[in-house]
Amino acid sequence: MTASTIPTPAGTTKVLRSLWEGIKRIPPVYPVFFLIFIILGFLSPSYQTANGITAFLRRTSPLAILAIGEMMVLASGGFDLSIGAIVTLVVLGSSLLLNNDPAMAFPAIMIMLGLAVVIGLVNGLVVSYLKIPSFIATLGMMLLVKGGALYWVGGAPRGYLTENWRAFGRGYFENVPLIGRFPYALLALVVIGLISYFIFHWSNFGKQVLAIGDNVLASQLSGVKVRLVRVITFVISSLFAVIGGIMIGGFGGVNVTIGEGLEMQSIAACVVGGALMGGGKGSVPNVIFGAFTMEAIFNLLNLLGLPKPYKDAVQGLIIIAAVAYVVLSTRKKR
Amino acid sequence: MTTTTVSGNWFKKFLRSVRIPPVYIFLIVIFLGGGVLDQIFSDGQIFTNQAIFINIIVRSVALGIVAVGQTLVIVGASIDLSVAYVISITAVMSSYIMQGEPANVPKAILVVFAIGALIGLVNGLIITKLHVNSFITTLGTSLIIKGIINATFSNYTGSVPKSFQYFGYSTIGPIPVAVIVLLVVVIAGWLVLSRTKFGSHLYAVGGNVEVARLSGLRTDRVIIGAHILCSMTAVLTGLFLVSRLQSGSPWVGPDGLYDLESIATTVVGGTALAGGKGGVWGTLAGVLIFGVLDTVFNQLGVNPYLKTVLRGAIIVLAVASYTYRSKKEAA
Numbered sequence: 001m002t003a004s005t006i007p008t009p010a011g012t013t014k015v016l017r018s019l020w021e022g023i024k025r026i027p028p029v030y031p032v033f034f035l036i037f038i039i040l041g042f043l044s045p046s047y048q049t050a051n052g053i054t055a056f057l058r059r060t061s062p063l064a065i066l067a068i069g070e071m072m073v074l075a076s077g078g079f080d081l082s083i084g085a086i087v088t089l090v091v092l093g094s095s096l097l098l099n100n101d102p103a104m105a106f107p108a109i110m111i112m113l114g115l116a117v118v119i120g121l122v123n124g125l126v127v128s129y130l131k132i133p134s135f136i137a138t139l140g141m142m143l144l145v146k147g148g149a150l151y152w153v154g155g156a157p158r159g160y161l162t163e164n165w166r167a168f169g170r171g172y173f174e175n176v177p178l179i180g181r182f183p184y185a186l187l188a189l190v191v192i193g194l195i196s197y198f199i200f201h202w203s204n205f206g207k208q209v210l211a212i213g214d215n216v217l218a219s220q221l222s223g224v225k226v227r228l229v230r231v232i233t234f235v236i237s238s239l240f241a242v243i244g245g246i247m248i249g250g251f252g253g254v255n256v257t258i259g260e261g262l263e264m265q266s267i268a269a270c271v272v273g274g275a276l277m278g279g280g281k282g283s284v285p286n287v288i289f290g291a292f293t294m295e296a297i298f299n300l301l302n303l304l305g306l307p308k309p310y311k312d313a314v315q316g317l318i319i320i321a322a323v324a325y326v327v328l329s330t331r332k333k334r
Numbered sequence: 335m336t337t338t339t340v341s342g343n344w345f346k347k348f349l350r351s352v353r354i355p356p357v358y359i360f361l362i363v364i365f366l367g368g369g370v371l372d373q374i375f376s377d378g379q380i381f382t383n384q385a386i387f388i389n390i391i392v393r394s395v396a397l398g399i400v401a402v403g404q405t406l407v408i409v410g411a412s413i414d415l416s417v418a419y420v421i422s423i424t425a426v427m428s429s430y431i432m433q434g435e436p437a438n439v440p441k442a443i444l445v446v447f448a449i450g451a452l453i454g455l456v457n458g459l460i461i462t463k464l465h466v467n468s469f470i471t472t473l474g475t476s477l478i479i480k481g482i483i484n485a486t487f488s489n490y491t492g493s494v495p496k497s498f499q500y501f502g503y504s505t506i507g508p509i510p511v512a513v514i515v516l517l518v519v520v521i522a523g524w525l526v527l528s529r530t531k532f533g534s535h536l537y538a539v540g541g542n543v544e545v546a547r548l549s550g551l552r553t554d555r556v557i558i559g560a561h562i563l564c565s566m567t568a569v570l571t572g573l574f575l576v577s578r579l580q581s582g583s584p585w586v587g588p589d590g591l592y593d594l595e596s597i598a599t600t601v602v603g604g605t606a607l608a609g610g611k612g613g614v615w616g617t618l619a620g621v622l623i624f625g626v627l628d629t630v631f632n633q634l635g636v637n638p639y640l641k642t643v644l645r646g647a648i649i650v651l652a653v654a655s656y657t658y659r660s661k662k663e664a665a
Contacts, residue, residue: 076665077665078665079469126650126654127664127665128663128664129658130650130654130657130658131654131657131658131660131662131663131664132650132653132654132657132664133601133607133608133653133657133664133665134664134665135597135607136597136598136601136607136649136650136653137650137653139594139597139598139646139649140598140646140647140649140650141646141650142646143642143643143645143646143649144642144643144646144647146642147639147640147641147642147643147644147645147646148639148643150639150642151637151639151640151643155638155639212665213665216663216665220663226663227663264473267470267473268473271470276467277467277469277470278467279665307485308484309480309481309482309483309484309485310481310485311481312477312478312480312481312484313477313478313480313481313482313485314481315474315477316473316474316475316476316477316478316480316481317474317478319470319473319474319477320460320464320466320470320471320474320475323466323467323470323471324460324464324465324466327464327465327466328464328465331465
């Protein structure tokens with residue numbers, strides 16, 4: 001009798017324990033995001049509809065894309081402070097290049113992507129070959145790109161962004177089954193997310209980035225081409241900044257301060273998604289959800305009627321808490 | 335022949351004993367180069383007009399004071415991004431408390447230094463006790479301060495009494511008071527770093543925290559102390575700015591880019607971002623380079639946006655002059 005009853009509870013506890021181990025391994029950003037999103041749904045019925053949810057995802061897509069690029073650099077142990085300035089350059093430069101001519105949209109985007117490659121290359125080469133810490137190198141690049149963009153347009157925004165250029169930010173696929181409308185911006189995030197996931201989690205390149213972030217000397221000795229990998233991370237970060245910038249210009253319009261502070265917001269999204277400063281840790285899906293979580297928290301504060309300035313204060317608290325959580329939980333394991 | 339080598343050695347020894355950082359050569363080159371360009375393309379006031387020369391230094395006072403504090407923090411391998419908003423909160427709080435009354439000045443100064451010390455203490459405690467990276471910690475606290483300031487003050491608030499403007503505008507003989515204050519702060523920073531136990535501990539912690547801890551240093555206290563001193567210098571910069579502007583505004587700190595510029599001047603001055611190396615004299619040169627550039631650009635009438643571009647390029651070039659020979663990979 002005892003023999004038949006005792007194993008069952010022991011078995012269930014074992015199952016429960018392994019389930020608990022599995023749950024514990026889920027990064028905290030997912031439960032936090034879904035919890036906040038459910039609260040949002042209770043407070044505002046628009047978050048219960050497919051339309052409301054896709055609108056939310058569309059708004060967050062550019063930040064998520066910027067954050068993925070920033071994460072590549074952070075994971076290798078560096079910083080990229082120039083991405084906010086690149087967004088400003090994309091919006092101001094495109095409005096000038098377009099010159100109200102829709103036919104120029106494609107060439108303008110190509111020119112911007114070309115500029116991004118140049119900016120990323122210079123960032124990477126300056127860090128790798130002049131041995132300047134990336135904080136200073138990309139700070140210099142930030143001043144250079146921002147000053148250059150404003151000099152180019154003469155200090156004030158000129159021209160308009162044509163509708164077809166802005167479509168990437170604000171357009172929708174209509175009549176999609178089940179959800180109705182599907183924003184282009186979200187498709188871009190899905191595609192970029194998948195490509196980045198492949199690059200970062202499945203290819204050798206991603207492992208090399210993390211290895212550099214963990215220990216430069218050790219990765220160098222085991223044959224990683226440190227400088228090449230580092231240059232590529234900066235180029236990816238600049239390219240993603242252009243793609244994010246096109247979407248931000250799409251909903252925001254032309255504005256000289258449009259890119260201000262985006263570098264810090266992206267770093268914050270990375271940190272909320274569990275990426276570590278100093279490198280060696282990072283994950284594409286977690287960072288995307290880091291950006292979602294931040295946006296969801298801001299929307300929650302809006303719904304609760306908190307004045308706008310508190311948004312900054314809450315963002316400050318969140319990033320400190322997120323890093324403290326990661327550090328303290330990894331310390332306990334040791 | 336022997337005499338020349340002896341005198342050469344003597345000169346080298348002298349240079350080594352006073353430790354003039356090589357960045358001063360860069361400063362002199364920029365000053366002379368800018369002056370020559372000014373002679374050719376403009377009215378040549380930089381070499382002839384003493385007022386412009388003094389103006390270069392007065393422009394550098396605000397950045398210079400906070401950069402000394404930033405140097406202490408960076409020597410300890412930390413970083414402080416919150417100084418811009420500490421400057422803002424000092425400016426608004428002090429002019430709010432003063433309300434143009436000379437009697438309120440001591441109270442206001444006391445309150446803002448207390449706020450500064452508290453912010454430095456919080457920064458230091460989060461970095462050392464919660465083990466949060468200093469970049470994130472101070473970015474976080476600066477956002478928190480920004481939120482609090484913007485929720486409370488939306489425009490110029492209060493005013494400072496005439497007597498308080500002494501700090502910003504008056505002179506002792508030909509030398510402005512502000513310049514004397516800057517020199518006092520730089521010398522104090524130099525004494526702290528090179529002549530006190532705390533200073534040597536700071537270099538040790540910045541060089542290698544683990545080694546410093548294992549040799550028995552209370553590393554946490556050293557980092558917290560550096561952050562408190564840094565916030566205090568930011569408060570002093572805030573007081574200087576408010577005495578010149580006569581009323582505090584919430585955007586005075588971030589608009590002056592004091593966070594990033596104090597870090598840039600420190601690194602241009604030869605202090606390594608990785609910590610453990612550098613000093614305040616180099617930082618002073620870095621600040622003066624920025625001041626000279628500003629003045630030269632103004633004299634030549636350079637487009638303001640082009641100024642930003644040139645600034646970015648010069649920061650990178652100046653730092654490259656230290657780092658390009660280094661064998662270690664940068665990150």
